Amino acid sequence: MSEFQQLVDAHYEALYRFAMSLSKNADTAADLVQGTFCIWAQKGHQLKERDKAKTWLFTTLHREFLSLARKAKRYSDEELTEEMAGRISAEDDDTERTMDGQRALELLGELDENFRAPLALFYLQQHSYKEIAEILDVPIGTVMSRISRAKEMLRRRMTSEPSSAPKNILQLQPEALRSNHG
Numbered sequence: 001m002s003e004f005q006q007l008v009d010a011h012y013e014a015l016y017r018f019a020m021s022l023s024k025n026a027d028t029a030a031d032l033v034q035g036t037f038c039i040w041a042q043k044g045h046q047l048k049e050r051d052k053a054k055t056w057l058f059t060t061l062h063r064e065f066l067s068l069a070r071k072a073k074r075y076s077d078e079e080l081t082e083e084m085a086g087r088i089s090a091e092d093d094d095t096e097r098t099m100d101g102q103r104a105l106e107l108l109g110e111l112d113e114n115f116r117a118p119l120a121l122f123y124l125q126q127h128s129y130k131e132i133a134e135i136l137d138v139p140i141g142t143v144m145s146r147i148s149r150a151k152e153m154l155r156r157r158m159t160s161e162p163s164s165a166p167k168n169i170l171q172l173q174p175e176a177l178r179s180n181h182g
Helices: 003-023 026-046 050-075 082-096 100-110 113-124 129-136 140-160 174-181
Strands: none
Touching: 003 026, 003 050, 003 100, 003 113, 026 050, 050 113, 050 129, 100 113, 100 140, 113 129, 113 140, 129 140
């Protein structure tokens, strides 16, 4: 098996989850991961320390996301904020939400990218503070502060709204709706 295939096998899922946490869109996430591996295919040979490949991949994916977000803002008539994109994808996924964990992920998607990225890297991808600092190119103290503030923002949102429970149990049981209204 080639080094490239080993790298894809080892990191594809984690990169995809990170891309989903940033973009909140399956197609965009897949494109970001594919683009990241394309960049690796072109430039990966320049990385001297092979044990840093994982960090390099996450950093590259994050930079690609930021670039994509800047382009989307530049070329849209109405500024498409990450919050609006999150609402659009959240509406599509509304029937699948059944647990607090899923609600937490939704609320994570509504956080500003400066807070969302470090929190997702820490809790969803299990990166260390040091790795996150390298990926996001910020000081480690900034990472720690952003994670702490992001956790507090999520905690407040989760406890301030009753919607941390499933939105509508009947929505998940269409036959119950028919029997009640039939």
